[in-house]
Amino acid sequence: MAAFLSLVQLLFIGTLIVPAYTATEVCDWLLNAAESNFTISTSPTAYQANTTYLVTITDNRNASDSTNVTNYLLQAVSPQNASTGEWEVADKENCSGIDTAILNVTQQAANWTSSVSNISSVEIRAYIVFADRSAVFKTVTLSKATETTTLPSSTTPNSVSVVQSSSFFIAVIQLPLLLVTSKLLS
């Protein structure tokens, strides 16, 4: 409790000087974050190597929430949980090896450039940090676009792969049938 109080005092004094936080504090905010349902949008939406994305956080919670937002944090990780790509922001921190972009409350968007290496997807993690230093997070996964471009754009990637795998399944059944038929005919 005493440690907590002195941390609160430290943070209060910290708000009077710039910057308002230390590197360790920023990484600590991530630790106890709870999952939340706000909106992260990216443009473009499909994963591609060596591409710049605009990542935008929309906090669709009520403005009258008891705590006020002080910062937004952003991370991008590969399926192996390794930091990937490059955040084009002024303020960054290395939190447990993961490059963490630090945005202040006036910045709700940042540019991120994917790495040139060939990874299948990326998970974007966004954190909202409040004045009391509690935080909430949400993740969004960008996957590679399927090569089928003739399907309506409203089709979700999941149903695209279902369509593809079912036609593959049909092809697998048809092949022996074709062989049997050609044997019968000859």
Ligand SMILES: *[C@@H]1O[C@H](CO)[C@@H](O)[C@H](O)[C@H]1NC(C)=O
């Ligand atoms: C998250 O919010 C969206 C729309 O804002 C809603 O459709 C969805 O059900 C919510 N999900 C959860 C788990 O609350």
Ligand SMILES: *[C@@H]1O[C@H](CO)[C@@H](O)[C@H](O)[C@H]1NC(C)=O
């Ligand atoms: C990455 O993209 C930049 C700009 O679009 C280009 O100049 C560069 O050659 C690309 N690098 C690779 C390895 O493809």
Ligand SMILES: *[C@@H]1O[C@H](CO)[C@@H](O)[C@H](O)[C@H]1NC(C)=O
């Ligand atoms: C926001 O406030 C409205 C009305 O004040 C309430 O109906 C709604 O449940 C609140 N939403 C959240 C996410 O707290």
Ligand SMILES: *[C@@H]1O[C@H](CO)[C@@H](O)[C@H](O)[C@H]1NC(C)=O
């Ligand atoms: C949140 O910010 C508003 C406007 O700046 C302020 O009136 C309010 O007291 C703040 N609330 C908290 C809990 O910090």
Ligand SMILES: *[C@@H]1O[C@H](CO)[C@@H](O)[C@H](O)[C@H]1NC(C)=O
């Ligand atoms: C990545 O981290 C998540 C949660 O932190 C964990 O569930 C998952 O197993 C990890 N994946 C790998 C490949 O380490």
Ligand SMILES: *[C@@H]1O[C@H](CO)[C@@H](O)[C@H](O)[C@H]1NC(C)=O
């Ligand atoms: C980030 O920190 C980890 C150890 O926590 C270190 O291994 C890694 O080299 C650091 N990365 C950068 C880019 O400084």
Ligand SMILES: *[C@@H]1O[C@H](CO)[C@@H](O)[C@H](O)[C@H]1NC(C)=O
């Ligand atoms: C937020 O960051 C921007 C860009 O670094 C800066 O211009 C602005 O003054 C900052 N605002 C606050 C409240 O720190």
Ligand SMILES: *[C@@H]1O[C@H](CO)[C@@H](O)[C@H](O)[C@H]1NC(C)=O
């Ligand atoms: C992202 O990059 C574009 C193009 O360079 C630039 O116009 C825009 O201001 C950047 N946005 C942010 C939030 O940095």
Ligand SMILES: *[C@@H]1O[C@H](CO)[C@@H](O)[C@H](O)[C@H]1NC(C)=O
């Ligand atoms: C990227 O990986 C996919 C599957 O892992 C492979 O089919 C493709 O050839 C790779 N592309 C390059 C440029 O290495």
